[in-house]
Amino acid sequence: MEMRWWSVEVLDGPRGTARAWRESLGNNLVEAAITNGAYRWEWTVHQWGVLFEIAFHTDEAWTAYRALPLVSAALDAVPDPAHGLYVYPGRGGSGGRAEPRRPRPISGAGAAEMPHPEIRELLTLRDGRRPSFTLGIHHLV
Numbered sequence: 001m002e003m004r005w006w007s008v009e010v011l012d013g014p015r016g017t018a019r020a021w022r023e024s025l026g027n028n029l030v031e032a033a034i035t036n037g038a039y040r041w042e043w044t045v046h047q048w049g050v051l052f053e054i055a056f057h058t059d060e061a062w063t064a065y066r067a068l069p070l071v072s073a074a075l076d077a078v079p080d081p082a083h084g085l086y087v088y089p090g091r092g093g094s095g096g097r098a099e100p101r102r103p104r105p106i107s108g109a110g111a112a113e114m115p116h117p118e119i120r121e122l123l124t125l126r127d128g129r130r131p132s133f134t135l136g137i138h139h140l141v
Contacts, residue, residue: 003039003055006062007092011049013080018049025074026052036065044092049084051092 010018022043033041033054038061044051056062065071066087078085 003057004059004062005053005055005089005091007086007088007090008052008054008075009049009086009092010052010078011080011084013078013084015081016079018079018084019045021077021079022050022052025077028070029074032068032070033065036068037061038065053091 010021012018022045026043029052030038030041038054038056040055042053044053054062054065056065075085075087
């Protein structure tokens with residue numbers, strides 16, 4: 001019998017630790033999973049947070065579980081709702097990574113050097129006359 005695995009990664013964040021989140025809401029998530037047809041489930045604690053892996057017989061069973069108000073409320077209550085929740089099909093850690101999936105920093109903060117405008121200065125002599133040429137300055141340092 002084939003199982004459809006789903007993974008929920010919860011990272012530590014400014015509102016607390018993922019372990020505390022699991023301690024307060026984990027039993028409710030497992031109970032809801034059992035009553036909605038989950039075949040297997042597994043919790044894994046990492047130094048960066050927790051991983052909840054859950055298996056259903058069909059994707060429709062997962063969709064029904066995910067749509068439960070209790071599950072939605074639990075996922076809304078993660079310690080870092082903006083950057084600390086990953087929900088995806090398959091088992092977590094299948095790529096051999098022990099760290100959470102985080103975006104890599106952009107080299108140079110993603111900024112490009114701005115072009116310097118060409119500045120033209122007029123030269124005025126001491127007697128008030130201006131020469132017939134202009135001096136172009138391309139780089140200011």
